[in-house]
Amino acid sequence: MNTSPERAPRVFRDWRHFLAFGLGSGLVPVAPGTAGTLAAVPFAWGLAALSPAAYLFIVLAAFALGVYVCGRTSRDLGVHDHGGIVWDEFVGYWITMYMAPPGPGWLIAGFALFRLFDVWKPWPIRIFDVHVPGGLGIMLDDVLAGLYAWVLLQALTAVL
Template sequence: MRLDAAQRRAVLGHPAGWIASGFGSGFSPFASGTAGSAVAVLLWLPLSGCPLPVYLAGLVAAFALGVWASHVVVKRLGLEDPGVIVWDEFVGQWITLLPLLALPLHWGWIAAAFFLFRLFDVWKPWPVSWADRSVEGGLGVMLDDVLAGVYAALVLGLALYALS
């Protein structure tokens, strides 16, 4: 769903809108979730050298920030999980990339992480589908993508283990 001018102003008229929209990447006219995931990967590159405890603390903070920002945007638009919100894709993608933290950067594995997250985010196996249908507000926006990220990270981790 494309937003009209008034809705765009409602999103961008509050700092939460900039965060929830992934710094504007959620306004992509085509596949906003994929655009958000791609931006998340680019932002992950400099973060990939963080120690695991710092990275995990950052994930928790990003999740909490996303719940708040998504809640604000959902209320301002009166829509449940509008496509412009892509901060959930950021956090889900960063969860998916967790198994790569201990490895040297390798574009093949980064691409695999990107595609695995998109697959689980679109496919929505249980409990991702349950969270998507049953949990409302900012938490609901964030939770299904976190669960999709966990699934994708597990598959990526198993692939890394099997191929090492």
Template sequence: MQINKKDLKFNICNPIHFLATGFGVGLISHFPGTIASVVAIFIWNYIYIFFQYHWSIVFIFFLLAVYFCDKTAQDLRCHDHPCIVLDEFIGMWIILFFYHENSYYDIITEFIVFRVFDVWKPYPIRIIHKNILNGFGIILDDIVAGIYSIIILKIFI
């Protein structure tokens, strides 16, 4: 994925841009959201092991992610540019928060279900994605995709 540097104020050395791109994962040219979701699973494992209050980590990261994604989207002059993948982290972590004692099969299933909802964007995810044009909107559509995933997983598992 090429970012036209002369038109944009994007800088991977900027800590906000670095975090909004999922530690640079969003700059991978193919399937950055999918790769970011995989990275989010590995990071979640460390959060789960080393922090007792997982919900507080997710909440603090959510608040920071809203700002980081909003600022990066403004600098890129593009709402929810594909390189902004921090929202995938939050969406994936919501599922993992509710299913923290997972087998590899469960994690793969949760990942697939989340990616389907995140890419497909059924109602109201698509409306949120198109109409809330700020950092909160960037994050919210992935949170709703995570909630949809939890509902589907609860029904079928």
């Protein structure tokens, strides 16, 4: 995984690469997925002000756009699911935070749960990660991690 500075000019020249690299957050040399998820937090906070239907519409649109930009960027770089491609983390985290209670504690809990499932990749997430090619494969494993984290976060809101 090479997220070195020499990638930066290319990322900033092409809007698809810029978006796929999470507005540049995927360029950090260590733990770009975590950096991408951190970059998604303020957007999740803003999305929370929307109606549930509007939030869901934006997440679905972001997913569809992600299939395209992540697939294109992956092809251009010649690396499937390059570590710097973090738009999938944005969408996965936004799924986790759908209808979550307001407050920094819930943003942090959602962050931790999403990162747990994104790194762990329990069944069937790993299958999608390995066997689905292109932008769809890049996006699907994080969507599933986001859904797993969402279920757990919603369960926590029910008991706390």
